[in-house]
Amino acid sequence: MLRPYKGKIMLNYIVRRLLYTIPTLLAISFVSFSVIHLAPGNFLTAQCAFNAQADLERCKTEAVRLGLDKPWYMRYWLWLEGILFKWDWGYSFENHRPVFDLILERLPITLLVTIPTFIFIWIVALPLGIYTSTHQYSLGDHTLTFFGFLGLSIPAFFFAYLLMYILVIYFGIVSVGGLFSQRFISAPWSWDRFVDYLQHLWPIVVVVGGSAVAGLMRIMRGQMLDITGSQYIKTARAKGLQERKVIYKHAVRNAINPMITIFGQSLNGLLSGSLITAIVLNIPNVERLLYEAILQKDDLVIMACLMLLALALLIGNLFADIALAFTDPRIRYD
């Protein structure tokens, strides 16, 4: 698969793309920062402006302390300056702690949920997509299509409630919500803890992954149908190639290209996942940090989360493009 002669060109390409990332991120940050400040009020509004006990003078000093008395473009510059020259992502108003630490704290849990979910989605969706395309209009196709649409149409949060309710009320299964039982949250890793983790993980994976599987499966099916209808597949069949080879060597390899692009674009989903589901299923991930920060108007936390998600999107796209170069010989970057 690796084409060593391409290595140098690819490296050039990667470096160039990485360099493009910087102005893109800057532009994203500027737009995000300005949008955040379009909304009225700030971090102090709730505790100062509409608090029957608050003292205005203290609120003024507070605003100066937090820098909220300055216009937003000045605050943007200070924020940018801190990151560029000191790698200082600022302090959370609410947590009185560095923003960077807050995100780092939530990354492990986020990845503990999203990596298995991702693996689940792709491992399930691709084979099902291939199956439904090769067995078009069969009972299996119809059944899977039915469940696929069902999965797409049920809101994830509702599905989460439903599943949890059924598990708790009817099956008496208590391992719902969160990633561990209370007694394992603080315990070191052990076999028991791992089992507990898996018990909590599967409902999450089913809920979060369910609708994604349905969507991806349909896309894969469509791609496969497109390609299996093309001339060269007919030729391959006509010359008597084994059906297995036709499908996996010719059809799938071509159908997979758009999937790789989709994969790249959904890499930021690794960090966020579905917010409402995260709340319902009680998973303390980065997205929930972002959500709480938005509620509190904790500006710098919002910014850091947005930047992280933007970065993940850009990197994901880059990965997808690179991966495409490997899977599709027609694609060349120079």
Next chain:
Amino acid sequence: MRRISFAVLVVAAFGLLLAGCGGANKTPPPPPNNPNLQVSSSTLSFAGEVGGAAPAVQTLDIRNGGGGTLSWKASADQNWVTLDPTSGTAPSTVKVSVNPGGLAEGTQQAKITVTPDDSKVSAQTVTLTLILKKTNADFEIIQFDVFPPSKIVLLGGTVALNVKVKNPKDKEVTADVSLQMNGDYLRKPTGEALKREVKLGPGETKSLYYEATCCLAGGLAVPGPHTLGVSSRSVTITALSVERTLSAKAVELFLAGKAKFHEQHPVISKAAPEEFTAADEALNSLEEAVKAKKLTPAQAALTNFTAKAQKLKDKLPADQTAAQDSIVQAVAQIKSALGETESSGDFSPDPKVVDESRGLTEVGVRGGKLVAASLSGPKTLNPLVTHETSSTDVTSQIHSTVLEINPLTAEVEPGLAKSWEISEDKKTITFHLREGVKFSDGHPLTADDVLFTLNDLVLNPDVPTDTRDTFKIGEKFPTFEKVDDYTFKAITPEPYRLILRNMNSVYVVPKHILAKYVAKLNPGALGFVHGIQNKVKGHQEDWEKNFATEYSALQKELASFEAAVKEKNVEKIQVAATTATKALEAVKAKLPEGQAGIKTDIDTLIGYAQKAVAESQAGRFEGVSPDEFNRAWGTNTPPEEIVGSGPYRFKEYKVDQQLILERNPYYWKIDKNGTQLPYLDQFVFLVVKDLNTSFLKFRAGETDAFGARPEDWPLLNEGVTQADCHDVAKGLYCKNVAKSWRTLKGGPLFGTEFLTINQDVTKADLNNPKFQALQVVFRNKQFRKALAQAIDRESIIENIFHGLGVPQYSPVSVPSPFYDKAETFTKYEFDIEKSKKMLDELGLVDTNNNGIRNITDKFLKANGLDPATVKGLPAENDRELEFALITNQGNTLRESLSNLLVDDFKKIGVKMSYSGMDFNALVTSLTGGTYEAVVIGFTGGTDPPLGKNVWTSDGRLHFWRYSAKENPYDWEKRVNENIHTGDTTFDLDIVKKAYVESQQIISDELPELFTATQLFLNAAKLDLGNTDNFNPIPTEKQNGSTTLTFSDILWWKNEKKRAETQQK
């Protein structure tokens, strides 16, 4: 149906009353035109003291019961009786006063004769009796407060009394105000005599404070009831004795001591066989007691053994030093073994004894953990900078306060302070702290920690704590002073009752841990330079614009100043300080005349520069940044750094998953058995972001208590029958045995949800003349009353609270002790017809028959606005009575409330168009006074029940009429006065009266139209003890989670549950 029958009852009762009155009126009428002299009573009696002040004046009413005019004269037959006036024309009132001066003890009589001028009319006589007694006491006790209010103390604990005496007479007396006790059981800690005498001038009052160590007689503890008192007043105190038990380590130490004693056994037993046997026997009985782990018998056995060992040692020949030493060492070791006590714990010798009065109805057993769900993880563990409940929930468990609020009565009671006294002028309050209280790291808690918390943190402008706001009295703050290690004073610029309440919101934090983060206490050169830089930064915009050259020069100088300090080069620092000062002076010179305040600021900064030099000369270069403290105790702090005096201490936090607290082994409260609280080993906050998930987790048994919502109630009470329920003091208690939990429904919660219409609505759009007409409508009290009448509160309760709510008419929350329990405020029963009639009467009628009333010319003219004078005012038919209603989007309660109100008002022809709004935008429009109508709420509080910023006429949140600042209505002035009374009066009866009056006024004037409040709903595991007293009072401080307030007395009745934590 119920309401109708009630109305019938009322009518019936009224009818009865009328009938009664009719009966009384059936006296034969006097002949017409003939005067008839009537006097209100035929006897008067006075009581007084020999040589004392005159008794209160009484009155006689003289009436003419017939026709014509009646003139009269009155006289008394004794000269100690004075009448005023002595003649007049009926009807009149005569003041009767007596002067007991010079009269002897006993009963005196006098006769008053009222003679009419018309001789045909008969005269009347009144008999006057004056009883004079010799006084027993020369003074009265007008106040007698006991600490602790529960009247239970541990032997050796403190009983304190606040007594106020008054001399009712007009001459000086010497009052014997000695503290009297039964027996010799009490003595003052200082050993001072309890005999006291005070001199009282005429009418003078004096506040006296007594403190006594309870119930020690000759060093022996005597448990049981003890009486103490002053003069005629007394109180019975129950003294507890605590059986302390020995720990396993004590046994270990004892056995080591015993081995030591036997080390030289052969030598000793040969030298003094008899004494050795005696000592050995004593040791054996001591061993028995030690192994039984009972401290008191062990101590007695130890005394015996020590004496025997001493005898043994004396008997030994002088040259056998090794043997003698072994005995001495053994005795010392065994003595130290008895110091190892356990289970009762290491608590203050003067602990707070928790009993029924604080909700501890079942004395519990230790062990186990409680898992409670929390909506969010804490943001910080620093109790001073937190302002949201997820953090305060945790810090409230780790720290404790000087005073506490009783969770059953909402009254202030002792906390870390065992008692307090209020000075005569009420401006100084002295707090007496419990001695021997320790922080969770074993470090003693003294007045230094309290003053550190108050002076260096709460009152420190560097610390962003909203607690400081509550201490602000006018424009000033109180001062706090240390008297000794366990006493401190709070001095307020004017009497300020709320300072007692505030002492319940300040968590006392350890100075020995936190002082190092406070800039104020850690001066250093760099700190001062940063101080200058920060201040200068604050003026950046202004200065940069107006004198850029000077400003940039100053920036440069400050940067080199900072560099010099960082270099730690004293000479360079001196030079830099001089140039920086010059740069500051240059800026100061440029400042315009008006900015005197900033000029003083700059002088302060120059002072900082000098201080920076001085600090660097002293070798202190670093200093602490003013922001340092706010970052201290973040959620990533190592547990041993976070030290407090609350029931639990911090063990671990897994971000946004769970937070574990463990028992504070030094907590200062005990139960009546002498067991140190809390009962639970661990308290776990499980972070569950979503309330539905939280409910499922409670159902699944993962959490132990649940602050239920109305929609959860039917599921929680599934399968519960009448037989499972019984009334408890605070509500209805139901057992759900099948699910192994209990539900508790209590009274209404804190908080208000209300509709307000903007009485300054012209501000919403100054160019729209229609708002001028609307403002006249909004300012009309009858209009607001009509609206209040049209609110269907029953359906609000049904729709929003699933029937689990009550209508609300008062701005004060029901759990507050200042709520008008007699409900004398105005209530507005739902009555659409009446409401319509009221609007019709006002002239607000529907002129164009479109279903919406119009603001008619008639109405405007009647209310002082001539429509002709308003330019551009639309014609009557186009002046529909409609306006916009806003509320904060996302608050489902307020959204549904708004929709219901829109429907209700539609029925009376008032059109509101409702729209949701982002909360911050809503606040901007409220505080700007530019809204038309709003549905909003306040959280409500116990005390002061009326938020100052809301209800004082110049308050920042007086948003229904900001123009009240310039011209308050009379009723608003009265509410202002009542708030002032509430703040400054210590006599709760007076305060309550003032607040009741405000409730009457506000419910009548209706600036806010109150709707309904939800009832307190709670579910908890059946085998969790002491949960019967859960009630809404604690929800004021710990939003929704009563579990937290009672966390120190909760316990598992189930042994398996208790054993859970022991596996670790």
